[in-house]
Amino acid sequence: MTAQTPKTVKQKPINIRALAAKCCYSVIDQGRSLGDELPKQQDKVAAKDKGLLQEICYGVLRYLPELEHDVRGLMQKPLTGKQRVFHFLLLVGVYQIKYMRIPDHAAVSETVAATDALKNRHMKSLINGVLRNFVRASENNNQNNSQEILPDALKYNHPGWFIKKVQQGYPEQWQQILSANQQKPPMWLRANQLHHTSADYQNLLATAEISISSIEPLSHAIELSRPCDVTKLPGFEQGWISVQDGAAQQAARLLDCQRGDIVLDCCAAPGGKTCHILEQTPDIASMTAIDVEASRLVRVEENLTRLGLTAQVITADAANSKTWWQGELFDRILLDAPCSGTGVIRRHPDIKWLRKASDIDALVKLQQQILKETWSLLKPGGTLLYATCSVLSEENSEQIKYFIENNSDAKLLNIDCAENESNETIGWQLLPGEKNMDGFYYAKLLKIKT
Numbered sequence: 001m002t003a004q005t006p007k008t009v010k011q012k013p014i015n016i017r018a019l020a021a022k023c024c025y026s027v028i029d030q031g032r033s034l035g036d037e038l039p040k041q042q043d044k045v046a047a048k049d050k051g052l053l054q055e056i057c058y059g060v061l062r063y064l065p066e067l068e069h070d071v072r073g074l075m076q077k078p079l080t081g082k083q084r085v086f087h088f089l090l091l092v093g094v095y096q097i098k099y100m101r102i103p104d105h106a107a108v109s110e111t112v113a114a115t116d117a118l119k120n121r122h123m124k125s126l127i128n129g130v131l132r133n134f135v136r137a138s139e140n141n142n143q144n145n146s147q148e149i150l151p152d153a154l155k156y157n158h159p160g161w162f163i164k165k166v167q168q169g170y171p172e173q174w175q176q177i178l179s180a181n182q183q184k185p186p187m188w189l190r191a192n193q194l195h196h197t198s199a200d201y202q203n204l205l206a207t208a209e210i211s212i213s214s215i216e217p218l219s220h221a222i223e224l225s226r227p228c229d230v231t232k233l234p235g236f237e238q239g240w241i242s243v244q245d246g247a248a249q250q251a252a253r254l255l256d257c258q259r260g261d262i263v264l265d266c267c268a269a270p271g272g273k274t275c276h277i278l279e280q281t282p283d284i285a286s287m288t289a290i291d292v293e294a295s296r297l298v299r300v301e302e303n304l305t306r307l308g309l310t311a312q313v314i315t316a317d318a319a320n321s322k323t324w325w326q327g328e329l330f331d332r333i334l335l336d337a338p339c340s341g342t343g344v345i346r347r348h349p350d351i352k353w354l355r356k357a358s359d360i361d362a363l364v365k366l367q368q369q370i371l372k373e374t375w376s377l378l379k380p381g382g383t384l385l386y387a388t389c390s391v392l393s394e395e396n397s398e399q400i401k402y403f404i405e406n407n408s409d410a411k412l413l414n415i416d417c418a419e420n421e422s423n424e425t426i427g428w429q430l431l432p433g434e435k436n437m438d439g440f441y442y443a444k445l446l447k448i449k450t
């Protein structure tokens with residue numbers, strides 16, 4: 001018998017820049033969410049490269065108008081149709097040169113090499129030429145110190161409609177908000193009170209040499225000095241700790257559930273706030289967690305399991321209780337409403353490009369419907385906490401003002417918190433970056449006993 005020579009399987013080259021270009025193409029040209037697309041591309045690379053891929057994708061989406069402007073100035077005509085992915089590859093290249101600590105020559109050569117992975121070698125010389133010209137042009141610009149006057153969308157790297165809304169809503173703070181949206185977000189933790197106090201968990205972090213930059217005293221949220229992989233956090237798998245922004249951690253505190261309460265979290269996925277409420281008040285009578293998206297409820301189940309908590313999890317439309325409500329009124333309701341997400345742009349830069357001005361009216365209507373429906377499920381004497389991660393007053397103070405004006409049994413409760421310094425008179429508007437937290441809105445409503 002003759003020995004058979006094993007067939008050589010040709011491995012497809014993995015190139016981080018090519019994957020980043022594909023990811024940005026899916027988000028911008030195909031309207032897909034970064035939260036869905038990035039993990040798909042990250043699955044293809046080694047653990048050590050996931051961070052780099054993430055940094056490039058986030059960076060391109062943070063600085064999209066500016067990078068497109070840079071590239072436009074160096075091209076005779078834009079790349080269209082099947083060549084669009086190479087348009088994003090150019091943005092990937094320019095982002096690295098402008099904003100990353102990768103030497104220019106390495107950024108150019110790695111990006112040019114991506115043309116092999118994207119199976120279009122004809123693009124090699126174009127990508128190479130444009131990026132080299134960009135390096136040369138930026139060296140000259142540095143010397144000239146040119147002060148080009150830029151339109152706002154380009155200057156602030158946000159869509160024009162959103163800049164106008166923020167300018168109108170926050171005449172004093174609009175630049176601060178836009179600038180906070182461009183920052184890399186911090187990592188906040190929530191110690192599971194069923195296992196450790198916040199102080200005890202801080203000691204565990206110190207032993208693990210993970211440093212803390214601040215603590216939010218009202219909710220006990222812990223901010224890390226630097227984001228780290230969750231697997232490095234003491235007891236993550238055992239459910240001692242969760243990752244949750246400090247602003248989101250205000251919900252459980254403000255809802256203030258009591259022993260024996262029947263609680264509804266009506267827009268619950270992925271379950272951060274459901275779990276926090278259960279950790280804070282394990283002696284409530286029941287927690288019903290509903291969400292309209294079954295696929296997102298899988299995350300709720302996973303979080304409950306990891307943290308050793310129990311809730312009744314139901315896929316249902318909160319705007320139509322006939323399909324799921326079992327006839328018992330609730331003492332406390334958390335309505336963390338579907339919203340524009342304009343308070344969490346620093347965590348999801350794709351929101352700037354996927355969210356359109358025309359979406360806002362539909363969101364406001366949906367919030368109004370869910371609010372009306374869930375209010376009918378609240379016991380007289382019970383409280384409903386309305387929350388969004390938006391900075392737009394239509395979704396926040398105006399929404400609640402309209403609700404109170406049209407429901408005589410609704411009374412706005414004071415949100416007793418020292419930080420309530422914003423101009424909002426109805427509810428509590430946290431602006432992005434305030435205390436290093438996400439932008440959030442809270443309003444607490446009491447159902448008056450009649």
Ligand SMILES: C[S@@+](CC[C@H](N)C(=O)[O-])C[C@H]1O[C@@H](n2cnc3c(N)ncnc32)[C@H](O)[C@@H]1O
Nearest residue numbers: 267268269270271272273291292317318336338
């Ligand atoms: C802001 S997120 C909730 C985040 C969650 N409370 C947490 O802390 O992890 C809003 C959620 O509302 C859900 N949603 C949207 N429309 C809904 C509806 N009509 N009924 C129930 N849930 C809905 C979305 O699927 C999404 O998961």
